[in-house]
Amino acid sequence: MLEPAGGVQREQPGGRNPQQPVLSLAGIIKEFRGQRVLHGVDFELRCGEVHALAGSNGSGKSTLMKVVYGAHQPSQGTMEVRGAIVRFRSPVHALRAGIAAVPQELPLFSRLSVAENIFFGDLPRRRGVVRWRHVHRRAMDVLAQVDAEHRIDPAREVWQLDLAAQQLVSIARALAHGADIIVFDEPTSSLGTADTERLFAVIAGLRAEGRAVGFISQRLDDILAVADRVSVLRDGRMVGELAVGDATTDGIAALMVGHATTALASRRVAPAGSKVLEVNRLSAGGHLRGLTFSVGAGEVVGLAGLPGSGAEDVLPALLGRRATTGGSVRIRGRDMTHSSLRRRIRAGVAYVSGDRRGEGLVRAQTVAFNLALVLNNRARLVPISHLRQRRKVEEVVSKLRIHPADPAALVATLSGGNQQKVVVGRWLLVEPHLWLLSDPTRGVDVHSRAEIHALVREQVSTGESSALMTSSDTRELLEVCDRLIVIDHGEIVAELDPGETTEHQVLALAGGASSQGGR
């Protein structure tokens, strides 16, 4: 597929009828362990067209795209490429059929050169020996196709490049392998404005060459900027297809959410007491640009924003895990801008993450150990009163109805919901003042989820403490929070009352509706 002369087995992409779908999926059903994620979806890509796929978290859009590029095999349904029915075993198999993916996590070999990455798996050889000079020269040609021959040195190792450049290398790799169907999975989520525009120019170039482009994004303004057509997926079903000329961010957001949603019933207005957290012009590189907000005692505040908007950088910055470049953070009146994570925790910060495996649990240990983790977090040699600790631990186990109610059970044998209760419960032993909740009910069953929400509300309602929360599920923010801050491009773009806000308003605002004229 690499040699333009002699190696071409397919007709030139530009030569086909643009109305003919080059790839079409029909009735695709995908199940994971009996749970249906895609319910019979139809989808097609045409030559010389950018077809976007929109949908909120969990709608199944990533799954659908993974089916397209061979990372998932459909449970039912057919897939045709250029009129022939195909069944891909793997992404490599799909690549041989001309389909390439540029996913969020770029699977490049970071310690190999750009040139080797581009041709990896099919290095030009003569009698089995790699022709390195040839590799580098040809890499330049391919990089020129994505307009990067002056920006990227093919001899560089990939880890030395920034994310935007790595993305271009991924695209170049797809082109070098002869792909004429290219699927982008959330490509703009970690790019700045300038890099995003450059990427769009490259995508426009691919379209002009007659290639078919699939584009998944939650950023509705990006979709409007780059796509010709947009399909909307909701809960594993295709709910609409629009020509971009007719679409607005608001219209797409409404389709993503469904028309049935209305503003949730207004909750009691929490009396915002003394300020527990004051954030003043907080900046962190290009990710956060001068955020100013505060959280009062007795209040649950939500942070909404798409991946890459900066919303997910706020909690790490408040914890002291992420370096900040300006501004100040005050917790209960004390300046903690430059304090260590441990100091902040001593000052009453509790951090609950939905990433139980990575950030939550010591999986090799018991429930009791994990609950007592915060209590025992000092490197002291003073003896512990195991008896008193066991009593406290048992209190939490029964209060949170952790099942099984056995503190000696290995935490890894619990269900996801009960594991998450352990992550939340450990902080009850120290009575924190500021709960930082990062997607606190990810992968948690409905019942435990409601219990965790109730617990947070109960903790906050004492009037002593408050909570700041992010979630990949906008509905959760609307249900739980008293106030919602929407972040885009590292700035606060709106502050909403969840009682008077619908999910699609939040999605539209987060997806760039407020900056629609900007791009």
Add this chain to the structure above:
Amino acid sequence: MPPEAVEPRSSPTAAPRGAGTSATTIAASATRGWPAWRAPRWVHGRIRNFLGATIALAILVVLLTIAESSFLTAGNLKNLLVTNATLFIVSTGMTYVMISAGFDLSIGAMMAVSEELLYELLKNGVPALAAIVIVLLVGFVVGTLLNGVLIGVFGVNFFVATLGTMTLFYGLVDVVTNGASETITSSTLASFGNGTLWGVPMPVVVVVVTIALGGFILRWTPFGRSIYGTGGNREAARLAGVPDRLVIMSVYGVAGLCGALAGVVDAGRLAAATPTDGSSIALVSGAAVLLGGTSLFGGIGGLSGTVVGVLVIGVLGDGVNLLGVSDFWQNVVTGAVLIGAILLDRLQKRGQVLH
């Protein structure tokens, strides 16, 4: 629950459905094809972690008692404990390090360093007790500041860091001694190695005190619990406020201290400073700690298991000796027992449903 949350991570090379064997069948046979072995109900608590080693030890003791009448005598058992005193002490430090998800290859080199330091101090007229205290302090400080800082603060891989310090320590000892052993003549030190307290050999007393104190700290203090937390999931521990760097630094300090203490005991027992001492003890003690149910990946284990692990290796060596078999066979048998015990452990873990 959003549907995407339940997706299994699919590898690009996963076999397709319907093409020969499907990926799900392969996964299923990997978990179901092997027998899952469960410890019986009456086996409680911690001992589950080193049940394999306990069984191995029991079988060994029974077999040796039958085969060799001199095995189960007070004299032989005393001899067994004294011979393995350094292994007990070193394994105590190694347990700390391995619970923190690390390893200390330099722990044996620390023995050689401390013996040499002890010799130099005594030669220069430092009183024996003071010299011992100094040596122990140096072991702790060097362990903390060299291995501990490299691994805990700079994030150097523990294998690389301690391989480096091990080489460095042995090199330094050779430079100072020119590779020759030195005789130590100190009655205090000799009583430390060969004396008795209420009829119990001093090395055994040191072992008991070390293990008791080490076990207490591990189990009953926040520092001890923090080692388990840091080893089991460093990020989670850090986010719960555990001072992870300090914990890792201290753990290598404890290993250094134990290495130095083992050096003192050995120097006392042999009345000599040997530049090659401890050259294989790090790996042997690692095997003992593993046998004792402490995970290489950190977060679980304890000293009670380590005691059993050391005893298995010690009894094996003693038995091989008594039966007049070549010493070389000892390693063959130790290796086989290690593999068997750990396999048993794996099979037991299979029986548990993890989420």
